[in-house]
Amino acid sequence: MADSMTIPELEAMLARLKVDKANSASQKDDSASRKAYEKSAAELKRKMQLCLNVSNGNDVLFLLDVTASMKPHRDRVVGMIDRMITSLEKMFKNTKGNIRIGVVGYRDFHLTPRYERMSFKPVTSEGTAEVRQWLNNLVFTTEATQQHQPDYQEDVHGGLEKAADPLLGWSNEYRTIIHIADAPGHGTRLYDPADAPWMGDLEPNYDQDGSQLAALLLKLRVDVKVQKFMFVHIVHQYAKDRLPFTLTMVEKFRIACGNPSWITEVEWDEDEDMGLAAVSVELSQNNMGTFRGIDDIMGLIKKGVHLSYEKVSGPGAQLRVAPNPFSKGQNRLAYYGRYYPNGVAGLGMEEVVLKENESASGSDNKAREYKSQMETQSVAIYLAKQFNRQAAESCPRLAVPEITFIKVELVAISWGGSTTGSKFLLMEPLLLGPFVKHSSNDGWVDLVDLQRHLHAFSHWTYEVTEKLLMVVDLQGVKFINSDDKMEIRLTDPAIHCTEKDKPKDKDGNVSATVPPKLYFTGNMMASRDGFGRFIDSHVDKQIDDIVVCGDICSAMLPRCLERR
Numbered sequence: 221m222a223d224s225m226t227i228p229e230l231e232a233m234l235a236r237l238k239v240d241k242a243n244s245a246s247q248k249d250d251s252a253s254r255k256a257y258e259k260s261a262a263e264l265k266r267k268m269q270l271c272l273n274v275s276n277g278n279d280v281l282f283l284l285d286v287t288a289s290m291k292p293h294r295d296r297v298v299g300m301i302d303r304m305i306t307s308l309e310k311m312f313k314n315t316k317g318n319i320r321i322g323v324v325g326y327r328d329f330h331l332t333p334r335y336e337r338m339s340f341k342p343v344t345s346e347g348t349a350e351v352r353q354w355l356n357n358l359v360f361t362t363e364a365t366q367q368h369q370p371d372y373q374e375d376v377h378g379g380l381e382k383a384a385d386p387l388l389g390w391s392n393e394y395r396t397i398i399h400i401a402d403a404p405g406h407g408t409r410l411y412d413p414a415d416a417p418w419m420g421d422l423e424p425n426y427d428q429d430g431s432q433l434a435a436l437l438l439k440l441r442v443d444v445k446v447q448k449f450m451f452v453h454i455v456h457q458y459a460k461d462r463l464p465f466t467l468t469m470v471e472k473f474r475i476a477c478g479n480p481s482w483i484t485e486v487e488w489d490e491d492e493d494m495g496l497a498a499v500s501v502e503l504s505q506n507n508m509g510t511f512r513g514i515d516d517i518m519g520l521i522k523k524g525v526h527l528s529y530e531k532v533s534g535p536g537a538q539l540r541v542a543p544n545p546f547s548k549g550q551n552r553l554a555y556y557g558r559y560y561p562n563g564v565a566g567l568g569m570e571e572v573v574l575k576e577n578e579s580a581s582g583s584d585n586k587a588r589e590y591k592s593q594m595e596t597q598s599v600a601i602y603l604a605k606q607f608n609r610q611a612a613e614s615c616p617r618l619a620v621p622e623i624t625f626i627k628v629e630l631v632a633i634s635w636g637g638s639t640t641g642s643k644f645l646l647m648e649p650l651l652l653g654p655f656v657k658h659s660s661n662d663g664w665v666d667l668v669d670l671q672r673h674l675h676a677f678s679h680w681t682y683e684v685t686e687k688l689l690m691v692v693d694l695q696g697v698k699f700i701n702s703d704d705k706m707e708i709r710l711t712d713p714a715i716h717c718t719e720k721d722k723p724k725d726k727d728g729n730v731s732a733t734v735p736p737k738l739y740f741t742g743n744m745m746a747s748r749d750g751f752g753r754f755i756d757s758h759v760d761k762q763i764d765d766i767v768v769c770g771d772i773c774s775a776m777l778p779r780c781l782e783r784r
Contacts, residue, residue, distance in 0.1 A: 277318045277392030278545075279340055280308075283383050284358075285374055285401035285454075286325035286336060291360040293454055297400060298355045305351060308343045319343040321351050322388050325358060326379030329406075329423070334375065335382050340389045371420045376405030376469070377427065380436040384444050394548055395446045402454035404469040405433075411468050430476055437477040447553075447578070449477070451485040481643045484541070499541070501559075503533035503647065504630045506598035514606060514784045517599060518688055521717065527595050532629065536563035539631065541574055541645075549712075553578050559647065571650040574631065575712075587632070590644045594628050600691045600713045601625045603681050606783050607776075610680075611673075615775035620673050625710045626651065626696075651697040651709050661693040661714040663753030671708065675758055676772035682751065684780040689717040690751055716750040 282301055284290075290297070308319050321343065325336035338354045341347035383397060404411040407426035427433055440446045451473070453464035474480040486499075506527045511517060520527070538560045545553040555574045562568055577589060604623040611620035631645040658666050658674050665675060674694045682690040696710035759769045 278394045278396070279320050279322065279390055279392040281322045281324065281340075281383060281388065281395075281397045283379055283397055283399040284323065284325045285376075285379075285403060286358060286360045287327050287331075287374055287403070288361055289372065289402055290454065293402070294360045297454075298358070301355060302352060305343065305348050309348060318392065320347070320392060323351070323354065323358075324379060324382045324385075324388070326375050326382065328371075328373070328375050329378075335378065337382060337385070337388065339387060340391075371422045372403050372465075373406045373411070373421050373423070374401070374403045376401070376410070377432055377436060380433075380440065384436070384439050390444055394545065394553075395444065396448040396450070397440065397446050398450045398452060400452040400454065401466055402464070404466050410472055411465060430472060433472065434476040434478075437473060441477055441479065441482055447482075449473075449483045451483060453485060484643070499539055499633050501533065501537050501539045502531060502632045503537060504529045504632070505532050505627065506595060508598060508602055511602065514603070514684060517602065518685055521688065526591070527598060529591065529594070529630070534561060536566060537561050538563050539572075539574075539633070539647075540564075545576075548578070551578060552576060552712075555645075556650070557647070573648050573650050575646040575648070587630070587644055590630050590646055593646060594630050596715050597625055597628045597711070597713060599689075599715060600710075601627070603684075603691060604677065604710075606684070607677050607680055610776055610780065610783050611772070614779055615772070618771055618775060620676075620772055621708070623673065623677050623710065624708070625713065628711070648711060652699065655695070655697055656708075657695040658708075659692060659694045659754075661716070661750055663750075663757040665757050672770055673772055674708070674710075675769070676776065678754060679758060679769065679773050680776055680780055682754075683777050684783055686781075687718070687751070689715050690754060691715055692750065692754060716754075 284297070305321060308321075319342070320340040322340040323336070323338040327334055336358060338351065341351050379399075405426075406421060406423040407428060408421065408424050409428065409430060413421075437449075440449070451466070451470050453466050453470075455464050470483065470485050474483050477483060507530045508527070540558045540560075542556045545555050547554040553576045555576070557572045557574045559570045559572045560566060560568065561570070604625055608620075608622045611618070611622075626648050629647045631647045633643045633645070656666070656669060658669070658671050659678065678690055678692050678694065691713050693712065693714035694710055695712060696708050698706060698708050701707040
């Protein structure tokens with residue numbers, strides 16, 4: 221997520237700053253005002269740029285089977301794509317066409333035309349009108365020649381090849397393919413002939429070793445740099461046990477592409493948005509209930525022991541995940557989702573945000589990577605609660621706002637019951653409001669929207685742990701709560717820590733071969749450097765008459781060790 225405000229808010233702030241500049245210019249000797257204006261204007265320009273580029277550009281290609289077997293689903297498929305376009309128009313209305321839609325349709329070897337193609341068009345009024353017109357004119361049909369009668373399999377290989385065609389105009393940073401089909405490709409390795417003997421296959425020996433499929437998928441993933449490939453299964457009306465005929469093919473896709481987590485799949489329920497996948501999940505979170513105080517956490521860190529975690533979901537829990545991210549941070553992607561603790565058919569539904577590590581190789585899709593991130597936020601949550609208690613008890617006159625980090629849970633998805641293709645995500649509640657970054661992990665502090673209690677919290681965590689760790693990189697959502705007060709809910713903190721993690725061997729002993737590393741992920745630099753940069757920007761500093769380290773620190777730090 222970017223530390224951005226809405227465009228109207230930014231424009232209003234810019235207007236206020238112009239007034240300030242005019243007032244400053246009328247007072248020739250008021251150099252301090254001019255300096256404050258210049259600093260604020262520079263900061264606003266940075267925020268405006270982040271706000272406009274929050275999506276970093278997104279190309280979404282729909283790869284469609286447009287043969288006669290798909291004709292019963294034509295109107296619903298086109299209608300759902302249309303609704304997705306409408307959602308993108310609303311979601312990214314201020315990104316100046318950075319989101320683009322393209323379509324490739326494929327039929328079979330002996331059909332004319334064999335392919336349909338619409339190059340990428342921006343999500344603007346002109347662009348989306350062109351996309352909708354093209355889709356309305358798209359014909360789902362199978363016109364066989366006299367020499368060749370149709371079979372059920374289609375030219376999936378050719379469709380994948382056309383998806384990599386430079387004429388489509390792939391150019392945006394983030395790239396997604398949504399493949400919608402009801403039939404497998406040619407070659408018996410892509411389907412089970414026993415599922416439907418009537419299907420036939422005029423090319424049963426096509427690509428017997430799978431080398432062509434591997435080359436096509438690797439080209440899309442590595443050369444074209446498509447980050448996400450979603451397959452939407454359309455269930456044929458004669459399918460046995462209502463299982464899609466395309467299941468085996470997608471399993472081959474997973475093996476051929478070189479990274480099973482690159483591909484997600486969903487069976488399209490025509491009563492739901494096809495952009496949301498329904499999958500069974502298992503949720504876990506850190507167990508913090510056994511801690512008696514901050515000393516317990518410090519003790520674990522010094523021993524190189526990580527927080528325990530526990531399963532918190534029931535056996536029927538399910539999750540729907542949007543196919544495209546709504547935001548892209550430095551290292552992670554964020555998706556909208558819906559969590560059903562009792563299954564889609566049960567009671568209860570929560571709007572959530574799912575966060576995924578971005579890695580072209582899939583190396584970040586490891587449980588330990590996500591557990592470490594969850595651990596960072598869990599420690600921040602615990603320390604924030606202790607800070608809030610001390611603030612209420614020791615300095616009530618200052619009315620220090622409470623600091624709240626939202627809970628985070630680890631989501632584990634196993635595709636088809638296989639651990640090979642397991643996928644991990646972090647899940648948080650969905651919060652509505654402008655997302656604002658208040659500090660970084662290298663000493664930067666937002667002086668435009670200065671929140672002194674947040675920076676006092678970072679300083680407090682450093683002192684209360686006797687300089688063992690510091691919670692930094694404070695960012696989150698601002699909103700008006702039920703008491704009509706402004707509230708900030710924080711997420712994705714980083715923690716500087718001087719202690720090294722001590723990897724263990726299979727017997728639980730400190731490993732002699734695996735080198736130690738900094739205890740918390742999110743540490744972008746050597747801890748001492750991170751601590752120092754924060755202190756330099758905070759302690760006893762006064763920038764343009766703005767005091768960063770002030771009354772809150774003075775009131776809380778002298779007695780903070782009592783909170784241990």
